[in-house]
Amino acid sequence: MVQTIITYPTPPSVNYSTDVRVFDEKMQNLVDDMKDTINANSLDGLTAFQIGSMYNIVIIKKDDGNFLELINPRLVFTEGKVTTTETTAYFPGLSAKVTRHEKISVVYEDKELKQHSLRAEGDFSILLQRKIDYTFGSSFINKLDPDEKKRFSVKLEFGSDIAISEYCPTSFNRDKILKVINILMLAMVLLFVYSLFEDNQENLSQLWDFQLYTSFGVLGLNIIYFFYAQYEGKKYTSCTSCQIGNIIGTTIISLVKLSFIMLVSFFFI
Amino acid sequence: MARLVVLGGGVSGHTAATFAAKWLGSAHEVVVVTPNSKWNWIPSNIWVGVGQMSKEDVTFDLAPVYAKAGINYKQAKAVSINPEGSESLEKPFVTIEYTLEGREGESENVEYDYLINATGPKLNFAATPGLGDANGLGEHTVSVCTADHAVHAASELDKCIEKMKAGERQKFLIGTGHGMCTCQGAAFEYIFNIEHEVKKAGVRDMADIKWISNESFLGDFGIGGLHMKSMGFAVSSKIFAESLFTERNVDWMVGAHVSKVEKGSVDYELLDGSTGTESFDFSMLIPPFAGVGLKAFNKAGDDMTSDLFAPNGFLKVDAKYDAGAYENWKASDWPETYQNPTYENIFACGIAFAPPHPISKPMSSPNGTPITPTPPRTGMPSGIIGKVVAHSVCDKILKGSDAPLHKASMAEMGAACVASAGKGIFSGTAAAMTIYPVVPDFDKYPGTGRDTEYTFGEIGLAGHWIKHILHHLFIYKAKLSPGWTLIPE
Numbered sequence: 001m002v003q004t005i006i007t008y009p010t011p012p013s014v015n016y017s018t019d020v021r022v023f024d025e026k027m028q029n030l031v032d033d034m035k036d037t038i039n040a041n042s043l044d045g046l047t048a049f050q051i052g053s054m055y056n057i058v059i060i061k062k063d064d065g066n067f068l069e070l071i072n073p074r075l076v077f078t079e080g081k082v083t084t085t086e087t088t089a090y091f092p093g094l095s096a097k098v099t100r101h102e103k104i105s106v107v108y109e110d111k112e113l114k115q116h117s118l119r120a121e122g123d124f125s126i127l128l129q130r131k132i133d134y135t136f137g138s139s140f141i142n143k144l145d146p147d148e149k150k151r152f153s154v155k156l157e158f159g160s161d162i163a164i165s166e167y168c169p170t171s172f173n174r175d176k177i178l179k180v181i182n183i184l185m186l187a188m189v190l191l192f193v194y195s196l197f198e199d200n201q202e203n204l205s206q207l208w209d210f211q212l213y214t215s216f217g218v219l220g221l222n223i224i225y226f227f228y229a230q231y232e233g234k235k236y237t238s239c240t241s242c243q244i245g246n247i248i249g250t251t252i253i254s255l256v257k258l259s260f261i262m263l264v265s266f267f268f269i
Numbered sequence: 270m271a272r273l274v275v276l277g278g279g280v281s282g283h284t285a286a287t288f289a290a291k292w293l294g295s296a297h298e299v300v301v302v303t304p305n306s307k308w309n310w311i312p313s314n315i316w317v318g319v320g321q322m323s324k325e326d327v328t329f330d331l332a333p334v335y336a337k338a339g340i341n342y343k344q345a346k347a348v349s350i351n352p353e354g355s356e357s358l359e360k361p362f363v364t365i366e367y368t369l370e371g372r373e374g375e376s377e378n379v380e381y382d383y384l385i386n387a388t389g390p391k392l393n394f395a396a397t398p399g400l401g402d403a404n405g406l407g408e409h410t411v412s413v414c415t416a417d418h419a420v421h422a423a424s425e426l427d428k429c430i431e432k433m434k435a436g437e438r439q440k441f442l443i444g445t446g447h448g449m450c451t452c453q454g455a456a457f458e459y460i461f462n463i464e465h466e467v468k469k470a471g472v473r474d475m476a477d478i479k480w481i482s483n484e485s486f487l488g489d490f491g492i493g494g495l496h497m498k499s500m501g502f503a504v505s506s507k508i509f510a511e512s513l514f515t516e517r518n519v520d521w522m523v524g525a526h527v528s529k530v531e532k533g534s535v536d537y538e539l540l541d542g543s544t545g546t547e548s549f550d551f552s553m554l555i556p557p558f559a560g561v562g563l564k565a566f567n568k569a570g571d572d573m574t575s576d577l578f579a580p581n582g583f584l585k586v587d588a589k590y591d592a593g594a595y596e597n598w599k600a601s602d603w604p605e606t607y608q609n610p611t612y613e614n615i616f617a618c619g620i621a622f623a624p625p626h627p628i629s630k631p632m633s634s635p636n637g638t639p640i641t642p643t644p645p646r647t648g649m650p651s652g653i654i655g656k657v658v659a660h661s662v663c664d665k666i667l668k669g670s671d672a673p674l675h676k677a678s679m680a681e682m683g684a685a686c687v688a689s690a691g692k693g694i695f696s697g698t699a700a701a702m703t704i705y706p707v708v709p710d711f712d713k714y715p716g717t718g719r720d721t722e723y724t725f726g727e728i729g730l731a732g733h734w735i736k737h738i739l740h741h742l743f744i745y746k747a748k749l750s751p752g753w754t755l756i757p758e
Contacts, residue, residue: 076524
């Protein structure tokens with residue numbers, strides 16, 4: 001019977017990596033279901049875990065149409081590293097660059113629980129490694145390097161590989177403008193505090209002039225920030241949705257701060 | 270007055286003897302027979318092995334502690350047991366041979382009413398050619414199984430670090446030295462502590478570090494692996510371990526039986542039947558464990574060792590030794606009372622009891638070489654079992670021989686483990702894990718045999734602090750300092 005392949009974000013099961021101890025009718029039905037599911041979805045292989053079963057079973061569809069049944073498979077020998085772009089039924093329509101072993105040796109059991117082994121390389125090696133990871137409850141997401149994991153997280157958010165050529169960086173050039181604005185406003189606050197202890201009218205007049213000119217500068221920088229930030233945000237198509245709101249909000253907060261400083265400066269200096 | 274003799278003063282034997290002495294008081298006698306003059310907190314040997322602790326930090330003299338507890342301490346090794354006595358001695362007795370300075374080789378028969386066998390294992394270096402011989406560790410590799418071994422390992426590590434600083438690349442090979450080893454956790458801790466130390470020394474780029482073990486998958490740890498449940502996600506210990514190895518740039522090889530050790534290389538056989546050779550400049554390989562070689566004789570003086578002990582040399586207890594193949598294994602195969610089925614006044618605890626079978630899935634190569642982790646009985650379970658056995662014996666002495674026995678099956682027992690991955694107040698890391706039960710119960714918890722609600726793990730700096738605090742806490746407890754009974758096993 002064709003079973004539903006569980007896809008992200010539904011976790012296939014909280015139980016997994018359970019070795020088959022007795023291959024009974026229940027296990028045979030599970031293997032048959034896996035084969036039917038592979039045929040119905042034109043897959044190259046499937047683990048029991050992907051259809052919600054906890055048992056360590058991997059079924060591979062060979063080029064000749066026959067199936068390779070691996071019960072309780074274990075990866076015991078590895079050699080070399082290779083990075084390829086992989087897809088998997090758990091993340092339909094998505095791909096990621098995964099680094100795996102180039103050559104492997106796998107020990108597994110047949111339906112009589114008799115032990116066998118096989119050596120694999122190339123695409124077959126990669127397929128087996130991905131499927132064995134599933135039997136231990138893991139998709140390829142745990143194999144990605146940090147940068148690829150960030151990229152893949154974006155793909156997961158958008159549900160597509162298309163038009164996602166980069167991931168959202170955590171720091172931008174616009175942040176430097178914001179830093180200058182904040183430093184200038186801090187200087188204005190300090191000058192205001194100083195003015196409270198200054199009695200000389202001439203000095204106070206100069207202080208007010210300084211506050212006024214600086215406020216024009218801060219206002220100008222806010223305008224530059226507002227437009228440059230939007231320009232910069234548009235360069236990263238994957239992370240514009242939340243940026244516009246963020247930029248507007250940041251600009252408004254900055255202007256409110258400036259207005260407050262100028263207001264108290266006007267009345268007290 | 271009844272006499273309880275405890276063979277062995279390790280974690281389990283020391284726990285059993287000290288609690289028995291407390292519960293029995295001065296009305297009865299507790300005798301401890303151990304060949305060592307010092308108690309050793311073995312988990313911290315890892316830090317001795319990388320030069321971060323001294324031997325003195327992880328050991329203390331037993332004599333003053335036993336004097337304080339009113340325990341009759343005999344620094345000697347047990348040679349044989351006569352559970353029926355002999356023609357000349359009516360009561361059962363243990364024959365011991367002193368190791369105490371000045372009395373070396375002197376023999377004595379120590380009569381007992383109750384006997385607890387807590388000898389721990391013999392480090393069977395001789396099982397792998399080149400790993401060692403009957404006298405112990407060989408010359409090609411190092412060990413962290415004892416504090417002295419760890420001191421030696423630290424000095425060898427220092428030499429390697431000096432060579433790397435001088436521009437000479439070094440290869441580190443850490444793991445298990447035989448297909449039937451346990452204690453993968455200790456090797457796991459050691460490999461990451463070495464990685465941490467070479468990084469601290471600024472020579473990480475000059476070090477190739479590789480793991481070799483008899484586990485069929487990385488993260489098996491001799492318990493068939495575990496589910497690490499953290500922050501709402503469950504991940505297998507295999508994935509957790511592989512991530513850690515990859516992150517620290519440590520290569521690995523599993524399903525390996527080390528068949529021979531030579532200077533600078535090991536020969537191995539894999540589960541798929543293939544063989545190979547791996548080179549090294551520095552290697553720490555855990556040896557397999559065996560019973561300490563105690564003999565047993567009946568009243569007539571005939572050898573009855575095979576009646577009392579399993580073929581691996583560990584004492585038979587109330588386990589199901591004829592459980593058969595893997596598919597027949599049950600939680601109920603595991604002992605509950607640790608009482609010998611033939612002699613009701615003999616018990617075993619810690620590594621000294623014979624387990625019914627492994628916990629991990631049994632596997633062997635096509636050549637018939639068994640490559641399966643043997644079950645761990647160390648750490649928290651060994652302390653708990655030691656206390657429970659002492660409780661049973663004390664009840665029998667104080668309430669009568671019909672008193673019911675206390676139970677502590679590893680199939681109904683949880684365990685916590687903190688595995689160090691580097692020492693440092695701010696740079697240290699350790700993986701803290703709990704599993705329940707230690708031995709999977711496939712009937713109670715279909716599938717993995719464990720309760721995933723109580724099986725979880727986390728890695729980080731806090732784990733290191735816990736490990737360091739536990740080091741001081743357990744040594745404080747073992748010294749019988751005020752409030753020691755309040756500290757759990």
